[in-house]
Amino acid sequence: MEHRVSVIFLGTGPANGIQGTKRDRRRESSIILRVDKCDYLFDVTNDFGWQKNFLRNLKGVFITHGHNDAIGGIGGLSIWHKDQRLKNPIPLYTHPRTIFHIKKAFSDVNYLEFKRIIPNQAVEIGRCLEIIPISVPHSIQPGFPTYAFLITIFKKTILYASDVGEINDDLRELFDDLNILILDGAMWKKRIKSHLEITKTLPKICQEKIKRIYFTQIGKTVPHYKTFKKEVEQICRKAEPA
Ligand SMILES: [Zn+2]
Numbered sequence: 001m002e003h004r005v006s007v008i009f010l011g012t013g014p015a016n017g018i019q020g021t022k023r024d025r026r027r028e029s030s031i032i033l034r035v036d037k038c039d040y041l042f043d044v045t046n047d048f049g050w051q052k053n054f055l056r057n058l059k060g061v062f063i064t065h066g067h068n069d070a071i072g073g074i075g076g077l078s079i080w081h082k083d084q085r086l087k088n089p090i091p092l093y094t095h096p097r098t099i100f101h102i103k104k105a106f107s108d109v110n111y112l113e114f115k116r117i118i119p120n121q122a123v124e125i126g127r128c129l130e131i132i133p134i135s136v137p138h139s140i141q142p143g144f145p146t147y148a149f150l151i152t153i154f155k156k157t158i159l160y161a162s163d164v165g166e167i168n169d170d171l172r173e174l175f176d177d178l179n180i181l182i183l184d185g186a187m188w189k190k191r192i193k194s195h196l197e198i199t200k201t202l203p204k205i206c207q208e209k210i211k212r213i214y215f216t217q218i219g220k221t222v223p224h225y226k227t228f229k230k231e232v233e234q235i236c237r238k239a240e241p242a
Helices: 048-054 074-083 096-105 169-174 198-206 225-235
Strands: 005-011 030-035 038-042 058-062 090-094 112-116 123-125 129-136 146-153 156-161 180-184 212-216 239-241
Touching (some): 030 048, 198 212
Parallel strands (some): 058 090, 212 239
Antiparallel strands (some): 005 030, 030 038, 146 156
């Protein structure tokens, strides 16, 4: 049987999104990993009310961290779960501390089956999908541990790293022979602590053996889509905005 794997970008913007037209309209960052007929959702944002329309057969949720733009839609997910008349709870994989934040923010979480995952502990789903949480620096506020997720699917690797303050050694180690890197591209020519700045980060990353790089979490300092795409390609031919 031939397998189909796709990554669907539900949002590629920062917290609160970006109001723009066409490709410059960016909702809060989230993806669906679709493996054959199974969907895995990464982060449940405040834009979930719109993003839910792309979901089909949801098999699991992975949460990067406990900030509002990564968990804000969990109330909406509860409503969606009821509307779909799903009998089974949805497995939700994340750091124990993030589970604490979710339980504190939302009262109706019985429809979730919390799966505490610690850094580098692989989640095996079936025989062909493995997802490993990697600790990354992000939140300035303490108490918000943040994960990037290394996804291995039919021997191909995708690294989803939507919220990253700095490329640390743990991340750099993974770049060797990565098929797809989806990376925090929040800032353009302006540096902050909690997110990456593209023009500084990209030249180095481009030399790694990564096949394709997509930026997400694209913030307000970043130019409009067409200009951005061109400028990114000038720095690195294998990179583009998601
Ligand atoms: Zn955050």
